[in-house]
Amino acid sequence: MNMLQLLKKLSLIDFIKGFIVTLKAFFRRKVTVQYPEVKTPLSPRFRGKLALMRYDNGEERCIACKLCSAVCPAQAITIESEERADGSRRTVKFEIDAFKCIYCGFCEEACPVDSIVETNIFEYHMTENHQRIQTKEMLLATGDQHKDQTIKNKKKDSRYR
Amino acid sequence: MKEFLSSLLSSLDPQWISLIWSLFQIAIVTACLILTVIFLVFFERKVIGYMHSRVGPNRVGPMGTLQSIADTIKLLLKEVIIPAKADKFFFLLSPILLLVPALAAWAVIPFSPEFIIADINAGLLYLLALTSFGVYGVILGGWASNSKYAFLGSMRAAAQMVAYEIAMGFALVGVLMASGSLKLGEIVAAQSGGVLSWFWVPLFPLFIVYFISGIAETNRHPFDLAEGEAEIVAGFHVEYSGIGFAIFFLAEYINMALISVLTSILFLGGWESFFAGLTFLEDSILAFVVEPSIFWLLIKALFFLFVFVWLRASFPRYRYDQLMSLGWKVLIPITIVWIGVECVMYVMQVGPWSVA
Numbered sequence: 001m002n003m004l005q006l007l008k009k010l011s012l013i014d015f016i017k018g019f020i021v022t023l024k025a026f027f028r029r030k031v032t033v034q035y036p037e038v039k040t041p042l043s044p045r046f047r048g049k050l051a052l053m054r055y056d057n058g059e060e061r062c063i064a065c066k067l068c069s070a071v072c073p074a075q076a077i078t079i080e081s082e083e084r085a086d087g088s089r090r091t092v093k094f095e096i097d098a099f100k101c102i103y104c105g106f107c108e109e110a111c112p113v114d115s116i117v118e119t120n121i122f123e124y125h126m127t128e129n130h131q132r133i134q135t136k137e138m139l140l141a142t143g144d145q146h147k148d149q150t151i152k153n154k155k156k157d158s159r160y161r
Numbered sequence: 162m163k164e165f166l167s168s169l170l171s172s173l174d175p176q177w178i179s180l181i182w183s184l185f186q187i188a189i190v191t192a193c194l195i196l197t198v199i200f201l202v203f204f205e206r207k208v209i210g211y212m213h214s215r216v217g218p219n220r221v222g223p224m225g226t227l228q229s230i231a232d233t234i235k236l237l238l239k240e241v242i243i244p245a246k247a248d249k250f251f252f253l254l255s256p257i258l259l260l261v262p263a264l265a266a267w268a269v270i271p272f273s274p275e276f277i278i279a280d281i282n283a284g285l286l287y288l289l290a291l292t293s294f295g296v297y298g299v300i301l302g303g304w305a306s307n308s309k310y311a312f313l314g315s316m317r318a319a320a321q322m323v324a325y326e327i328a329m330g331f332a333l334v335g336v337l338m339a340s341g342s343l344k345l346g347e348i349v350a351a352q353s354g355g356v357l358s359w360f361w362v363p364l365f366p367l368f369i370v371y372f373i374s375g376i377a378e379t380n381r382h383p384f385d386l387a388e389g390e391a392e393i394v395a396g397f398h399v400e401y402s403g404i405g406f407a408i409f410f411l412a413e414y415i416n417m418a419l420i421s422v423l424t425s426i427l428f429l430g431g432w433e434s435f436f437a438g439l440t441f442l443e444d445s446i447l448a449f450v451v452e453p454s455i456f457w458l459l460i461k462a463l464f465f466l467f468v469f470v471w472l473r474a475s476f477p478r479y480r481y482d483q484l485m486s487l488g489w490k491v492l493i494p495i496t497i498v499w500i501g502v503e504c505v506m507y508v509m510q511v512g513p514w515s516v517a
Contacts, residue, residue: 023212030215034219
C-alpha cells in the first residue's frame with residue numbers, strides 16, 4: 001500500500017461520501033403512498049374481480065357458449081346450461097373459483113357477447129373457504145354494482161383492442 | 162432541590178437525607194433513560210425510513226410517536242419462552258447482567274455543573290470497568306441458550322469487545338493526559354473556553370477512534386456481527402422472547418446513549434456551550450446561550466445518536482476478519498501514535514493544557 005492510499009483510507013473519505021448519499025436521501029421527497037387513505041391511479045385495463053353483465057333491458061348477456069370455460073388456463077369456470085321456454089340457451093350454473101382464477105383476462109377476450117368482464121375491483125376478501133366459489137348471482141350482482149365504471153373503463157381501452 | 166429536601170426532612174440524620182437524595186436522583190436518571198430509549202427506537206426507525214425515502218412509522222399516535230410504546234406493550238405481553246435444554250438460571254440472569262452495568266455507568270455522568278449522582282475520583286476507570294462488564298451478559302446469554310447460533314454470536318461479541326476495548330482504553334488515556342484528571346467533572350472543566358479548546362481539536366484521531374470503538378462496543382452497525390441477521394439469525398439473543406428480549410434491546414439502546422454522551426463529555430466539552438468564549442455575546446440579551454447547561458450536552462449527544470443511526474442506514478456489515486484487522490491493525494496503532502504525539506505536545510507545551 002503506498003502513501004497516497006494510506007492517506008485516503010485514514011481520511012475516511014469513502015465513509016464521508018457514503019454519509020452524504022444517505023443524507024441526501026434523508027431530505028428527498030418521500031414516495032410512500034399512504035394506502036387506505038391515498039390510492040394509486042389504476043389503468044382502465046386493470047384486471048380485477050370478475051363480473052357478469054346484463055343488457056339494458058335486464059336480460060343477462062351470457063348465452064352459455066362455454067368459450068370462456070374452454071379458454072380458461074386455470075379451469076376456474078364451471079358452466080351448465082339448459083334451453084329456456086322461448087328456445088334460447090341460457091346458463092343454469094355459472095361458477096368461478098376465485099382461488100383458481102389467475103386474472104389473465106382470456107375469458108373476457110373470448111366472450112362473444114361481452115358478458116364476462118373484469119372490473120377494476122381488487123379490494124375484496126373472503127373469510128370462509130366455501131366463499132371462494134362465485135355463483136352466477138354473485139357475479140351478476142358485481143356486474144350490476146360496478147356497471148358504469150366498468151363500461152367507462154372498457155370504452156377507454158377499446159381503441160387499443 | 163436538595164435544600165428543599167433537607168428542610169422537609171430536617172428531623173432526620175443528614176446521612177439519611179443524602180441517601181434519599183441519591184435515590185431520588187437515581188430514579189430520575191433511570192426514568193429519563195427509559196424515556197430516552199423509547200424515543201430512540203422511534204427516532205431510529207423514522208430516520209432510517211427517511212434515508213430509505215420512506216416515511217417510517219406514522220400510524221400510532223400523532224406522527225407515529227407512540228409506536229415504540231405500542232411495541233413495548235406488545236413485547237411485555239408476549240410469552241417468555243425458555244428453551245428446554247437451556248441453563249435456566251444463567252438464561253434469566255444474562256439480560257440483567259447486561260442491563261445493570263449499562264444503567265450503573267450513568268452514575269458518574271456529569272449532566273450539568275450541578276447534577277451528577279456520584280462525582281467519584283476514578284470516574285473514567287469506573288466507566289471503563291462497567292462498559293467492559295456488559296460483555297458478560299452477552300457471553301452468558303449466548304452460552305446459556307444452548308443454541309449454535311447464539312453461541313457463535315456471543316463468541317464473536319466477546320472477541321470484538323476485547324479487541325475494541327483496548328483502542329477505547331488508549332483513547333481514554335489521551336483524554337486523561339490532556340485533562341490531568343480521572344474525574345469526569347474535571348475533564349469537562351478542563352475543556353472550558355470555547356469550541357476550539359475542547360479536546361476534539363488536539364485529540365482529533367482519538368476522538369474518531371473512541372467513537373468507532375464505542376460503536377463496536379455497543380454491537381451496533383456496521384460492527385453488529387454478534388447479531389448478524391443474515392448469518393446467525395439474531396446472534397446471542399436468538400432464543401430470547403418477550404421481556405428478556407426487551408431488556409437486551411433496552412441495554413443496547415442505553416449503551417448507545419451512554420457512548421454518545423461520553424463522546425460529548427470527553428471530546429466535545431460536555432455541558433459547555435457552543436458559543437462559550439464569544440465575549441460579545443455575554444453582554445447582549447443572548448447571554449444565556451453562552452451559559453453552560455445540560456441542553457448543550459443533550460444536543461451533542463443527540464448528534465452522536467443520529468450518527469449511530471446514520472451509520473446503520475449507510476454502511477454494510479464488516480466481515481469478521483475485516484473487523485479484527487480494523488481493531489488491531491488500524492485503531493490501536495493510531496491511538497498509540499497519537500499518544501506519542503500528545504506526549505511531545507505536552508512537553509513542548511503546544512496543547513491547550515499546561516504542565517502542572
